[in-house]
Amino acid sequence: MSDPHTRRAVLACAQSWIDTPYRHQASVRGVGTDCLGLIRGIWRSLYGEEPETAPPYTPDWAEETGEETLLMAAQRCLIPTEAPMCGDVLVFRMADGAPCKHLGVLSAPDRILHAYWGKAVVESHFVPFWRRRHVASFAFPTLLQD
Template structure:
């Protein structure tokens, strides 16, 4: 498995990639989940990907998927290469890669920015942190209860997503 600095390095390679809801292609378009999923896939982690979610994802579903893919840890132990989830209403709905600490800096695909960005976490972001995660050392997803429809969960290999983006005209 990769070290945490490789996670940051791979995430930085996406900076400038346009925001695209449910996107999974570097340089073409990713959302916050797509950025994290792609980075983990590039580093050979086994990742569960959900293909169908709203622009404002269901917090319970989002939380289940994050917990299935990553290991929760205490915020006090946050390091570059960890992940943070954020809320905008009540439930977690957004995820970012930690690139620096003291002060905290994050990399994420953010719809309002229109692309993948890296910036310091100001009070807006700090007040919305829900949880801190790190990559799992093992790829065992069996201990998580993912009650999702078969067509919603697949091991992310990118081929179906690329085909969907080609079909809807977003790849040209």
């Protein structure tokens, strides 16, 4: 990658995580990751050190706390976007009234890359199931158009 701060660089990095097994709280390409770990790994590839240390969290952390922890962290560390573009981070709310609990990267207008619970990092169709749950989009900081 000639410039690590382009959408093309984000996508190339995200795609390099495909088939990494799902592992709760992990963030090691090829070994294991969850959805947050995927975004953390992309961040490390682009910028080096992560902007915040992720606290320990249980699989049902959102249901237990009821807090928008994931959304608030995205708001602190990423740049909100009105219309998501390829390479943007998508935030999902898995149930009405529940806190946001899932992240992915828009890889094409009709596809997302994400750590699929119990499986691996995959590229999925951005079907109505996911579109209904999409609540916010963010760009990595200092992204250049390419």
